[in-house]
Amino acid sequence: MAAAEGLAQGCWSAFWDYETPKVIxxxxxxxxxxxxxxxxxxxxxxxxxxxIVQKSYQDSETGPESSVITKVKGITSSExxxxxxxxxxxxxxxxxxxxIITRxxxxxxxxxxxxxxxSALLPAGxxxxxxxxxxxxxxxxxxxxxxxxxxxxxxxxxxxxxxAPNFTILIKNSIHYPKFQFSKGNIEHGKDGYLKHCTFDEVSDLYCPIFKLGFIVEQAGENFTELAHTGGVIGVIINWDCDLDLSASKCNPKYSFRRYLGLGMPGSSFAKYYKTNGSTTRTLIKAYGIxxxxxxxxxxxxxxxxxTIINLATALTSIGVGSFLCDWILLTFMNKNKVYSHKKFDKVCTPRRSPGSWPVTLALVLGQAPPPPGPRSADPGQAGQALAALPPWLCPASAPPEQMVDPPEQTAGPEPCTPEPSPQDSTLADPRGLARL
Structure with a gap:
């Protein structure tokens, strides 16, 4: 019970500790x-x-509202x-x-x-x-x-x-981004008769969405004759990636074409009915196509x-990863790691009793108030007794800070870097200095 109480008391005391970085x-x-x-x-x-690439300084919206209207033109013949x-x-x-039926x-x-x-597997009646x-x-x-x-x-x-390769397909598309109240279509406006004489070209006629069926199949990387016999599915993908910080003319559609493997038009059947000599007759058509x-x-x-603020804060915080990595290398792999640990971590105690008023208490915590009066003597023994008589809220000062270097080679000559202790740390470590405060 005593050990458990001591552990609980220690955890409770450590809970109220405050940690602050130390620059070395x-x-x-x-x-x-x-x-x-x-x-x-x-x-x-x-x-x-x-x-630059992800443009994380922007608010974004995916999946625009879209409307599509298509129209096919062309004449073909069979036997x-x-x-x-x-x-x-x-x-x-x-x-x-x-x-589009092709066979x-x-x-x-x-x-x-x-x-x-x-066929016994596919009975017809x-x-x-x-x-x-x-x-x-x-x-x-x-x-x-x-x-x-x-x-x-x-x-x-x-x-x-x-x-069939000469069939023309008009694909009219309009999109709307409700968050930004932005709308646009893929057809050039203001040109009378423009669509009557144009076909799609990515450079010269981007806003003429009239495609030949043979062009679509070719762009999907397929052979038209084979695809027309077996059937298949081709996707026409229209991508609207728009940077609305720029003008609306910079928001343009991008077309791509893709064959979806494993999907086809495996014989869609329909029939045409008519009367012959008073009896019902039909022509059954099983169709394959694209x-x-x-x-x-x-x-x-x-x-x-x-x-923008969130990503800037994330960037500034992530820069601290370099300090974490170097601290880990410093304390784990480099020589004199115990010396580095001693220099990096200090423990400072706060006063256990109130000296009487809050300004004095704050000064005592910051180490700026004079200690309680005591005998001053030049005798080292008496100085030691005076230091021993200090109240318990003053902890022994740590070693003075210094710039650390790797140990030099064993050669003759003075040390390469031996800085003088700072006056404030020397005063805190010296009883006479405390008396002078």
């Missing part, structure tokens, strides 16, 4: 080089990366017919996601009835339980009831991609005082 000059060139190098690296990091926009663009509403498998003149199935001859050869298969003939047995493939996804993102920034 260490004459060591290697340690000084490390210290300045760390400070320089931290300074370069904050000046170049944080403030049996001519196709216009209303037939090969799905859906036709002109949204940010649409598909179809057509099963014409399907009627409701019974017929042989082609309800099985009747009868076994009937296959379409070709002497083999037999199950009979199904549904739209006949079935798709896999009578479909004809048609390629629409011969003229799906276009228009994706808009961006970030806007503008100067703000709060993030």
């Amino acid at each position: 000059v260490v004459k060591n060139r290697r340690l000084g080089v490390v210290y300045r190098a760390v400070q320089l690296l931290i300074l370069l990091y904050f000046v170049w990366y944080v403030f 049996h017919k001519v196709w216009d926009v209303e037939e090969y663009v799905k859906p036709p509403e002109g949204g940010s996601v649409f598909s 179809i498998e057509v099963t014409p003149s399907q009627t409701l009835g019974t017929c042989p199935e082609v 309800l099985r009747t339980g009868r076994c009937v001859p296959y379409y070709q050869g002497s083999a037999k298969t199950c009979e199904v009831s549904g739209w006949c003939p079935v798709e896999d047995g009578a479909s004809v493939s048609q390629f629409l991609g011969k003229m 799906r276009i996804d228009v994706i808009v993102h961006g970030q806007a920034g503008k100067f703000s005082l709060i993030p």
Whole structure:
């Protein structure tokens, strides 16, 4: 119990201790080089990366509000017919996601009835339980009831991609950053008929968002013929990164194109129905093509005082990492580490009793008030007795501060750096000095 009480009392007493830094000059060139190098690296990091590259002095907003309208133009043909926009663009509403059909498998003149199935894994109707001859050869298969003939047995493939690379796609986009009340679009205004005669060029026609389908596929790094046969998804990414500290003309869209692997248009099916001799007939179309996804993102920034102050304070605080690193090297790896520890850490006691008034108490804490009167004598013994008679709130003064250097080589000659003790520390360490105070 006594030990626990002593430990608790010691922790409680240490809780009210105050620590203040002590400045020590260490004459060591290697340690000084490390210290300045760390400070320089931290300074370069904050000046170049944080403030110039990241622009951390700005308030930012990501994800602008966006609206996209698209329109496709062009005519193409297959082996049996001519196709216009209303037939090969799905859906036709002109949204940010649409598909352009480049290959179809057509099963014409399907009627409701019974017929042989082609694949047992993909039944095209309800099985009747009868076994009937296959379409070709002497083999037999199950009979199904549904739209006949079935798709896999009578479909004809048609390629629409011969003229598809010349299809033009208008992508109209408008963005808005609500935090900064900033809006802008990707179409050049004030030029009559401009969009009728232009196509997109990053240098000369940045604000003419009319793209050829072949150009989009090429910029995505794909072969158009292969993609038109198998189908695929291409993203058109519009990036609006705007520094609003500059003029609005400096905020421009940047376009990029990317093929999304593993995604395609694996045979979207639709049918066209009509009447023949009073019975319902349909033409089944299974379509493959290129799906276009228009994706808009961006970030806007503008100067703000709060993030500037926060990042400046962080930079100034981080410079202190150099002192921490050098202190660790000094006290852990360098020679005379015990001497350095003794020089770096001092303990100063405060008075345990009040001398009577707060000005005197403050002066005693700061070490500026004279000690209680006592006999003055030149006798060293009497001086020692006078020092022993000092009140308990005066702690023995530490050794006088000095500039520390690495120990020199054992050569003849005087010490390279032996500074004189400061008058104030000498007075505090000397009884006679205390008497003179």
